[in-house]
Amino acid sequence: MNGAISDGLIVTWRNLKRIPRIPELAIFAILQSVMFVLLFAFVFGGAIPLPDGGSYREYLMPGIFAQTIVFAAATTAIGMCDDIHKGLLDRFRSLPMSRSAVLIGRTVADVVYNAGILVVLMISGYVVGWRINTGLPELLAGVGLLLLFAVAMAAIGVWLGLAVPSVEVAQQVSFTVLFPITFLSNVFVPPQSLPEWLQPVAEWNPVSTLTAATRELWGNPNPYVGTGLPAEQPALVTVIWVIVILAIFLPAGVRRYRNLSR
Amino acid sequence: MAAITAEGLVKIYRTRKTEVRALDGVDLQVDEGTVMGLLGPNGAGKTTAVRILATLLRPDAGHATVGGFDVVREAHQVRSMIGLSGQYAAVDENLTARENLWMFGRLYQLPSAESSRRAAELLVQFDLVEAADRTVKTYSGGMRRRLDLASALIGRPRLLFLDEPTTGLDPRSRLGMWDVIRRLVRDGVTLLLTTQYLEEADELADIIAVVDHGRIIARGTADQLKSQVGGERIEVVVHDPSEIQRAAEILARDGSGQWTLDEHTRKLTVPATGGAAKLIEVVRDLGEAGVEIDDIALRRPTLDDVFLSLTGHTSETETPEAAA
Numbered sequence A: 001m002n003g004a005i006s007d008g009l010i011v012t013w014r015n016l017k018r019i020p021r022i023p024e025l026a027i028f029a030i031l032q033s034v035m036f037v038l039l040f041a042f043v044f045g046g047a048i049p050l051p052d053g054g055s056y057r058e059y060l061m062p063g064i065f066a067q068t069i070v071f072a073a074a075t076t077a078i079g080m081c082d083d084i085h086k087g088l089l090d091r092f093r094s095l096p097m098s099r100s101a102v103l104i105g106r107t108v109a110d111v112v113y114n115a116g117i118l119v120v121l122m123i124s125g126y127v128v129g130w131r132i133n134t135g136l137p138e139l140l141a142g143v144g145l146l147l148l149f150a151v152a153m154a155a156i157g158v159w160l161g162l163a164v165p166s167v168e169v170a171q172q173v174s175f176t177v178l179f180p181i182t183f184l185s186n187v188f189v190p191p192q193s194l195p196e197w198l199q200p201v202a203e204w205n206p207v208s209t210l211t212a213a214t215r216e217l218w219g220n221p222n223p224y225v226g227t228g229l230p231a232e233q234p235a236l237v238t239v240i241w242v243i244v245i246l247a248i249f250l251p252a253g254v255r256r257y258r259n260l261s262r
Numbered sequence B: 001m002a003a004i005t006a007e008g009l010v011k012i013y014r015t016r017k018t019e020v021r022a023l024d025g026v027d028l029q030v031d032e033g034t035v036m037g038l039l040g041p042n043g044a045g046k047t048t049a050v051r052i053l054a055t056l057l058r059p060d061a062g063h064a065t066v067g068g069f070d071v072v073r074e075a076h077q078v079r080s081m082i083g084l085s086g087q088y089a090a091v092d093e094n095l096t097a098r099e100n101l102w103m104f105g106r107l108y109q110l111p112s113a114e115s116s117r118r119a120a121e122l123l124v125q126f127d128l129v130e131a132a133d134r135t136v137k138t139y140s141g142g143m144r145r146r147l148d149l150a151s152a153l154i155g156r157p158r159l160l161f162l163d164e165p166t167t168g169l170d171p172r173s174r175l176g177m178w179d180v181i182r183r184l185v186r187d188g189v190t191l192l193l194t195t196q197y198l199e200e201a202d203e204l205a206d207i208i209a210v211v212d213h214g215r216i217i218a219r220g221t222a223d224q225l226k227s228q229v230g231g232e233r234i235e236v237v238v239h240d241p242s243e244i245q246r247a248a249e250i251l252a253r254d255g256s257g258q259w260t261l262d263e264h265t266r267k268l269t270v271p272a273t274g275g276a277a278k279l280i281e282v283v284r285d286l287g288e289a290g291v292e293i294d295d296i297a298l299r300r301p302t303l304d305d306v307f308l309s310l311t312g313h314t315s316e317t318e319t320p321e322a323a324a
């Protein structure tokens, strides 16, 4: 256990080192999110009126944060897959180190990386007019929830990276799955505007509950609440989602990692 | 004591459509402090064997021990004794050489200071001091290869696996690598290395195991393998085709067996005993008979010849014509 933590931290160190060494990765990850902010704030924002004169930008930003966290799973998957193909995972597996250190290191590093990106995004959100209308505890609670979800997404990314045959496939699969997940949610549009049979999907979608939870925590407009548990307890449902995802993907990822020796 | 043992190793790679029997019952024994060379052409199963012994791959049948520990059940103990340098350099491109070595040292469970010290030592030993603080991305293939071997040595392993350590190196770097390897062996490291170069196995290995299609088809010292193919030969390239017959008669008399002719290159070959003295005799007889020659040589069998006689094909080419 001790070994898992210290080895895990070394792998984390190594994963974080690469961020300043390939600044393009972080820069484009941030640019992509900033682009979404600008696109929706300035292009679509005017066309999507909120009732009671709420600010669309305040409505939008929590969704952008959630979207960014969700898309981070792709980064994790690609990183994992890259390590396999560069032979680095073989080197790690030939060393007398904790078996879980590689998975821990990848997860922790990606969560830290996401926290950094989140900070940059919050600042750019502030610039376009997003505000937190509550206090510091709520701010921290919201960020905590986002990062908790980031852990779940990293677990999915680790599993995916170990499951696919190449970096390109990791990329393709991630975007094919993640785009619909973020769009079938309350991030950009009210879920009530979706066809009726899709509405429950959008309401239970963890991206929606995560977004709704942070909107509520920060006093940002969240006018289209439906009914039922996800509407009433979005934070709770998000935490349940995180537990479910971890329960499924952690063991699945560990199994994949073991099966590398097949 | 045997540092490495393997009995009946079988490995089958299953893909959706095909099954590849990469290892088909491999037995090995490498004594402590000796060098075993696995020699074989592309696809023979060398990498597969190394990966099983280095705990990266589980065999489908058979078992193996390294340093007395079972490679499947006691993988962790095996890992604390071995160093592995795989066929392709496995180092982090985004770290510097020094950072790579430090990281692998830490993961080999060396304390941080010890790890840095050992890294500095290896950077000197592998001539990487100047590039030590540049990211590996900027390295040439040979530099990566050296860093990879240095990484394998970070924990001073008693057992070393090197998968084609000199593939892709220029002749000078290859000699340098041989030097490094010889020094390790002198310090008592047990080494299992794979190679496609017959010369390399001859140069470095105490015992050579020839692998083909997942089986070991011969094993022994380089000399034993060579004697399996027969002794020395004299080769004569005759200048004028019309004089071949006369030269052949002389070789038949001086040699100790049946001569053969490669008409295309006008090269006559005959088994011969007596070494250099016999060579001089042949030169003299040819000279007295007035046969003009382009080239003459006493040739010892190479491992290429071994391969040819064992498998019916040379190590480089898979074409059966080459054996004809």
Ligand SMILES: Nc1ncnc2c1ncn2[C@@H]1O[C@H](COP(=O)(O)OP(=O)(O)OP(=O)(O)O)[C@@H](O)[C@H]1O
Pocket: B013, B014, B015, B020, B021, B022, B040, B041, B042, B043, B044, B045, B046, B047, B048, B049, B087, B196
């Ligand atoms: N992951 C894999 N999946 C399917 N087949 C494989 C896999 N790895 C190796 N093989 C097959 O197993 C056989 C042995 O491969 P191996 O890599 O052990 O050969 P090798 O002797 O190291 O060859 P080379 O000199 O080219 O490195 C080959 O036929 C190869 O195609």
Ligand SMILES: [Mg+2]
Pocket: B046, B047, B048, B087, B163
């Ligand atoms: Mg190989």
